Structure formats: C-alpha cells, structure tokens
Amino acid sequence: MTGIGFEVLARDGAARLGRLDTAHGPVQTPAFMPVGTAATVKAMTPENVAATGARILLGNTYHLMLRPGAERIAALGGLHRFMNWSHGILTDSGGFQVMSLASLRKITEEGVTFRSHFDGSRHLLTPERSVEIQRLLGADITMAFDECTPFPAEREAVEASMELSMRWAERSRSAFVERPGHGIFGIVQGGVHPDLRQRSAARLVEIGFDGYAIGGLAIGEGQATTFAMVEVSVPWLPEDRPRYLMGVGKPADLVGAVKRGVDMFDCVLPTRSGRTAQAFTREGPLNLRNARHADDPAPLDGECRCPACTGFSRAYLHHLVKSGEILASMLLTRHNLTYYADLMAALRAAIGAGRLADFSFGGAAP
Amino acid sequence: MTGIGFEVLARDGAARLGRLDTAHGPVQTPAFMPVGTAATVKAMTPENVAATGARILLGNTYHLMLRPGAERIAALGGLHRFMNWSHGILTDSGGFQVMSLASLRKITEEGVTFRSHFDGSRHLLTPERSVEIQRLLGADITMAFDECTPFPAEREAVEASMELSMRWAERSRSAFVERPGHGIFGIVQGGVHPDLRQRSAARLVEIGFDGYAIGGLAIGEGQATTFAMVEVSVPWLPEDRPRYLMGVGKPADLVGAVKRGVDMFDCVLPTRSGRTAQAFTREGPLNLRNARHADDPAPLDGECRCPACTGFSRAYLHHLVKSGEILASMLLTRHNLTYYADLMAALRAAIGAGRLADFSFGGAAP
Numbered sequence: 001m002t003g004i005g006f007e008v009l010a011r012d013g014a015a016r017l018g019r020l021d022t023a024h025g026p027v028q029t030p031a032f033m034p035v036g037t038a039a040t041v042k043a044m045t046p047e048n049v050a051a052t053g054a055r056i057l058l059g060n061t062y063h064l065m066l067r068p069g070a071e072r073i074a075a076l077g078g079l080h081r082f083m084n085w086s087h088g089i090l091t092d093s094g095g096f097q098v099m100s101l102a103s104l105r106k107i108t109e110e111g112v113t114f115r116s117h118f119d120g121s122r123h124l125l126t127p128e129r130s131v132e133i134q135r136l137l138g139a140d141i142t143m144a145f146d147e148c149t150p151f152p153a154e155r156e157a158v159e160a161s162m163e164l165s166m167r168w169a170e171r172s173r174s175a176f177v178e179r180p181g182h183g184i185f186g187i188v189q190g191g192v193h194p195d196l197r198q199r200s201a202a203r204l205v206e207i208g209f210d211g212y213a214i215g216g217l218a219i220g221e222g223q224a225t226t227f228a229m230v231e232v233s234v235p236w237l238p239e240d241r242p243r244y245l246m247g248v249g250k251p252a253d254l255v256g257a258v259k260r261g262v263d264m265f266d267c268v269l270p271t272r273s274g275r276t277a278q279a280f281t282r283e284g285p286l287n288l289r290n291a292r293h294a295d296d297p298a299p300l301d302g303e304c305r306c307p308a309c310t311g312f313s314r315a316y317l318h319h320l321v322k323s324g325e326i327l328a329s330m331l332l333t334r335h336n337l338t339y340y341a342d343l344m345a346a347l348r349a350a351i352g353a354g355r356l357a358d359f360s361f362g363g364a365a366p
Numbered sequence: 367m368t369g370i371g372f373e374v375l376a377r378d379g380a381a382r383l384g385r386l387d388t389a390h391g392p393v394q395t396p397a398f399m400p401v402g403t404a405a406t407v408k409a410m411t412p413e414n415v416a417a418t419g420a421r422i423l424l425g426n427t428y429h430l431m432l433r434p435g436a437e438r439i440a441a442l443g444g445l446h447r448f449m450n451w452s453h454g455i456l457t458d459s460g461g462f463q464v465m466s467l468a469s470l471r472k473i474t475e476e477g478v479t480f481r482s483h484f485d486g487s488r489h490l491l492t493p494e495r496s497v498e499i500q501r502l503l504g505a506d507i508t509m510a511f512d513e514c515t516p517f518p519a520e521r522e523a524v525e526a527s528m529e530l531s532m533r534w535a536e537r538s539r540s541a542f543v544e545r546p547g548h549g550i551f552g553i554v555q556g557g558v559h560p561d562l563r564q565r566s567a568a569r570l571v572e573i574g575f576d577g578y579a580i581g582g583l584a585i586g587e588g589q590a591t592t593f594a595m596v597e598v599s600v601p602w603l604p605e606d607r608p609r610y611l612m613g614v615g616k617p618a619d620l621v622g623a624v625k626r627g628v629d630m631f632d633c634v635l636p637t638r639s640g641r642t643a644q645a646f647t648r649e650g651p652l653n654l655r656n657a658r659h660a661d662d663p664a665p666l667d668g669e670c671r672c673p674a675c676t677g678f679s680r681a682y683l684h685h686l687v688k689s690g691e692i693l694a695s696m697l698l699t700r701h702n703l704t705y706y707a708d709l710m711a712a713l714r715a716a717i718g719a720g721r722l723a724d725f726s727f728g729g730a731a732p
Binding site (some may be wrong): 312 | 404405406408409410411412413433434438441442443448449450641660661663673677678679681682684685686688689691692693695696697
C-alpha cells in the first residue's frame with residue numbers, strides 16, 4: 001500500500017506537517033489543490049498555477065470523460081501532457097458531479113446511468129469504469145467511486161448510501177492497478193452521523209487505501225458540523241496515511257481542519273471567486289466590484305507576492321471588473337490561488353515551529 | 367519637432383527599417399501595436415504582451431475617457447502605471463470610436479457631442495479636449511483629433527470631412543504640449559480620392575507633426591484601394607518621420623504596406639481573433655473550433671516560440687475552445703500577437719538584408 005509515499009515530518013497537536021510523494025514529484029502538506037475541472041485551472045496557464053506554489057491539482061472525471069473523453073486524453077499522452085502540467089494530479093471519481101450536474105440519473109448496485117449535461121448522451125459510471133477513466137487520465141491519485149449522499153437526508157437513506165459507497169469502495173480498490181507513485185484514496189461517508197462516519201472509516205481501513213478522504217461535507221451542514229465530522233473520522237484513520245477533506249473550503253475552514261489533522265483540500269472557491277470579483281486578502285475578503293475601490297491606489301493585499309498585488313492597484317482591478325475584462329479573472333484568480341498557497345505554507349511553517357495554536361496570517365485570524 | 371525620435375536605419379525599395387525613440391524606450395520599426403482598448407490588451411497580462419516582443423501599445427481615448435476617466439487615470443499616475451506597462455503607448459484621438467460606438471452624435475466646427483454607449487451620459491470631444499485627455503493618460507504618441515469619414519460617401523462629403531479634420535489637426539497641434547520623448551501625429555484623410563489624400567498630406571506637413579498616420583482606410587474599401595491610398599500619400603510625407611497606417615490589418619496587408627513605406631500599424635485582428643478561436647499560423651489561418659483538430663497532437667504552429675505552441679497540442683486548444691475556457695482566449699491571443707510580432711521582426715530582418723522583394727514567413731507568403 002505504498003503506491004503514494006507519505007511521510008509525517010512534524011506534528012503540532014492533531015495537525016501534521018508532511019510530504020506526499022507522487023509520480024510527478026513531492027507535495028508539501030497540508031496542501032490545497034486548485035481545481036482544474038476541464039483540464040485547465042480556469043483563467044490560468046499551468047505556469048501561472050505552478051508559480052502560486054501549487055504542486056497538485058484536482059481534475060474532474062465527470063467533465064473529462066464527457067469532453068474531450070478519457071480515451072482521447074490517453075491517446076494524447078494523458079492529462080499531464082494534455083494540459084502541460086508536470087506536477088501531481090488527483091482526479092475525483094465523478095460521483096459528486098454525476099449527482100450535481102447530470103440528468104436522468106439512475107443508481108443501481110452496478111453503478112449510475114445518466115445523461116450528459118453537455119449533449120444529453122447516455123453514460124454508465126461504475127466503480128470499475130471510474131477507476132479505469134482515472135487510469136486513462138494518468139491521475140497520480142485516484143479516488144474511489146462513491147455515491148454523493150443528498151443533504152439533508154433521513155438517517156436510513158444516509159446509511160444505505162454509505163453502505164453502497166463502501167461496497168463501491170471495495171470494487172474501486174480491486175479495479176485499481178498498482179503503479180509506483182500512484183495511489184487510490186477511499187472516501188469516508190456517513191453524512192452528519194458520527195457512528196456512520198466511524199463505521200465507514202473503519203471499513204475503508206479494512207479494505208486498505210493509500211489515503212483517506214472525508215467526503216459528503218461542505219454541502220450546507222455548517223462549519224461546526226464539518227469540523228465535528230472530521231473529529232469523529234480522523235481517529236479511525238491510519239496515522240501514516242494522508243487525509244483529504246473534499247470540497248473545503250474558506251480560509252478559516254482550512255485552518256480549523258488542519259488543526260484537526262487534515263492534510264489535503266480542494267475547493268473551487270479561490271478560482272470561482274476570482275471570476276466573480278471576490279478577493280481573499282490578509283484584511284479579509286474584498287469585492288472588487290464595489291465603487292469604493294475606484295480611486296484606490298493601494299494593492300489588493302500589501303503583503304502578497306502575486307503579480308496582481310505587486311503590479312496593480314485596487315483602482316485598476318476595479319476598472320477591469322467593471323469593464324468585464326478577462327484580465328480581471330486572470331489576476332484575481334492568480335491572487336486568490338497565491339493567497340491559498342501562502343496560507344497553506346504559513347500553516348506548514350506554524351506546524352513545523354509548534355506554534356499552530358496561535359496561528360495568524362498577515363496579523364489576522366483567517 | 368523632435369519630441370519623438372525617429373531614425374531610418376536601412377531601406378529596401380520604399381520600405382524602411384527604423385527606430386522610434388519614445389519616453390518609454392525604443393521601438394523597432396516596422397512595428398505592430400497591439401490594441402489595449404480599456405487599459406488592457408484583452409486576455410493578456412502586460413508581461414505576456416512584452417514577451418511577444420511588442421514595445422508599443424495602442425490605447426483608446428474614447429473608452430478610457432468614459433471609463434474609468436482620464437482625470438482618474440492621471441490621478442493614479444497615468445496609463446502606463448495604471449496598466450503596469452513600461453513601454454510605449456500611442457493613444458488614438460477618440461474620433462473613430464465616437465463615430466462607431468457612441469449615439470446621438472452631433473458634429474460641429476467645435477467638435478463632437480455624443481452620448482456614451484456605456485451609460486448614455488453626454489460628452490463633448492474637441493481637438494483640444496482630445497489632446498488634453500491623451501496628455502492626462504500620458505501617451506507617448508498623441509493622435510490629432512479627426513472626423514471619421516463614413517465609407518462609402520460622396521466626394522463632396524469626403525472633402526468637407528477631410529477639410530474639417532485638417533482644421534482640427536491644426537487645433538490639435540496647437541493644443542499639444544511639447545515634452546521630450548512625446549509627440550503628436552497628424553492623420554491623412556481624403557477617403558479613396560488621391561487628390562484629397564495628397565492635399566491632406568501636404569496640409570499636415572505644413573502644420574508639422576512628429577509623425578504621420580494614414581487614416582480612414584481598412585473600412586471596406588478593399589486591399590488594392592488601401593495600398594493605392596498609401597502609395598499616393600507616402601510621397602507627400604517627410605522621409606525622416608514615421609508613417610502609421612491605422613487599423614491595418616491582416617498579415618498580407620502588413621507586408622504590402624511595409625513594402626510601400628509604412629512603419630507602424632495597429633489592428634484588433636490578432637487579439638479579437640484569439641478570442642474567437644482563430645489562429646494565424648505559418649501554414650495560414652486555422653479555426654480551432656473545427657472538429658478536425660480534436661485528436662491532433664501537433665502544435666498550432668511548429669515554428670512558433672509562444673507558450674501556446676511550445677506547450678500544447680491543437681487537440682488541447684480545440685478542447686479549450688469547445689469548453690468555452692478563458693485559457694483558450696489567453697493562449698490564442700498570446701499566439702496571434704507573437705505571430706504578428708515575429709512577422710514584423712522578419713520584415714525588419716528582410717529590409718535590413720535588402721531581401722524584402724522575395725519575403726516569406728515560414729516558407730509561405732503571408
């Protein structure tokens with residue numbers, strides 16, 4: 001079970017400083033993974049993404065299987081080559097997007113049949129096919145195929161969904177082809193029910209994975225519940241394997257989850273916000289559409305090293321937003337991903353120094 | 367009249383190899399100026415633009431006076447600082463955009479009153495105000511305010527319009543404040559009438575400008591007529607001053623105009639095309655939306671040095687276009703501007719070597 005190397009280098013409370021070793025190089029953890037849905041982190045070149053400090057991206061199986069197609073990407077040399085990204089890639093299983101984007105979904109023990117939201121074409125996604133697609137894409141980290149449990153839902157429905165996901169996790173594990181530097185992660189489910197979370201975690205560990213994700217959260221349950229579910233799951237997961245909290249989150253969510261022992265995150269928030277004029281700064285979030293920025297010569301974030309902050313004023317960024325210019329999305333995305341990367345670097349430094357308890361970022365608690 | 371330095375370094379027939387010296391550095395000519403309408407070359411960072419080789423941009427007075435406003439840009443340190451561009455900037459006078467974009471235009475001897483196409487607000491643009499705005503923006507090269515003559519039009523209308531533009535040119539010249547490294551260009555008008563073109567050119571030379579533009583072309587009259595109007599205008603213009611053909615054009619238009627003695631160009635074609643999936647290549651233009659590119663591992667242009675060509679396949683670019691990804695606009699704009707910059711560099715090399723007669727670019731006549 002050493003397809004993906006992982007070493008814990010330091011601890012501070014439940015938090016860990018670590019290093020993930022993938023077929024495409026090392027990743028310092030805790031790490032935030034920018035989302036590159038359609039084989040691109042929106043509004044960024046791969047060179048731009050690497051310059052933020054990111055060393056692993058998330059790719060979306062659902063989108064890529066439909067467009068341009070997993071076999072096509074494989075024929076073109078795999079996702080890394082296709083999108084010209086030389087560092088790590090984690091692909092999700094497609095389970096979440098099938099439930100949130102596709103139509104006419106039908107779930108059976110076998111898998112999920114659905115229609116593409118692009119062109120209405122029919123598809124079947126099973127644990128075996130999901131893992132195969134992720135292999136065709138060339139993912140360094142493959143995610144087990146799971147059912148996205150609706151929220152809120154009755155306990156019985158959550159339990160049945162979790163049990164189905166555990167059977168699918170076992171099938172995903174069996175379908176995964178071991179290769180050095182490549183691994184597969186299982187996903188803890190169980191909604192907001194501690195005992196279901198624990199049962200799910202224990203079952204995954206029994207199957208045995210390279211890493212463990214905590215899924216089905218950050219979908220409306222609130223930060224306190226998210227943290228509570230992390231707290232009930234983490235003790236059941238192996239100390240020597242990475243932990244990944246899926247779809248999280250805001251800066252304060254990341255800090256809280258790191259303190260509770262999470263090593264990896266992904267979220268569309270920094271990239272999507274960058275395309276809607278929202279910037280994360282050490283002074284808190286800013287909406288660049290606001291007229292109060294129109295004459296402001298100050299940079300977005302005076303402590304930030306990114307080109308948006310070193311080269312331009314808030315007044316200019318406001319102007320770009322008001323003018324609907326593509327450069328607004330480019331610069332704000334670059335800034336937000338830099339902010340997230342630097343926040344993670346600061347968290348790693350704090351863990352290394354044993355000072356996570358009084359962590360701050362730019363003088364403020366994120 | 368040496369606000370803007372210009373030196374002719376070599377000649378080949380009517381073509382000239384030269385160097386323009388602006389307050390923001392030298393520009394090798396013949397030069398193509400990317401268009402940065404709203405204080406940004408769309409889908410490009412200034413760093414990206416400079417990497418293509420461009421050393422002078424065009425900014426649009428009409429857009430910038432309305433949004434964010436010339437006085438605002440001046441208060442923020444000028445257009446160079448506002449948009450973080452350290453090389454040359456030429457601003458147009460606003461005359462062309464007022465006629466093509468604004469509503470409720472009323473032209474008098476004084477100037478043009480109009481309503482903004484952004485918010486309907488009323489404005490007056492005169493030669494004096496246009497020159498003042500361009501000074502507020504900090505343009506290295508200011509363009510005289512002229513009337514955009516409609517095409518096609520009766521000869522009498524064209525003549526009256528040209529005469530008005532010449533009176534405005536004189537007022538523009540008078541309003542211009544001399545500063546080292548800054549200059550003002552007059553604009554030859556006269557539609558498709560050789561005698562009007564000659565009268566206009568002679569009048570401008572009488573007034574005396576730092577450079578001379580040929581305007582009112584590339585608006586539907588056809589390449590042969592464009593070239594003919596260049597040919598009748600150029601002999602009337604001083605040998606020691608730069609010549610600028612406004613709004614031109616396709617690669618073959620640039621080559622033909624350079625052979626006829628033009629030194630500077632601007633056009634939205636490479637940037638706009640980049641946002642609509644059109645690429646200029648040494649094999650001719652390509653439409654990346656076309657399905658025949660879906661599986662093509664070849665680069666856009668095998669001889670091109672730009673990141674779109676060195677990092678990605680036609681298949682990937684096709685995928686980005688089909689997916690509506692911002693990165694498609696970023697990469698194709700970067701490529702097209704690199705193509706234009708390299709075409710101009712090849713033209714300069716050919717003039718320097720005295721081999722313009724059998725000019726080719728990548729084995730093909732553009």
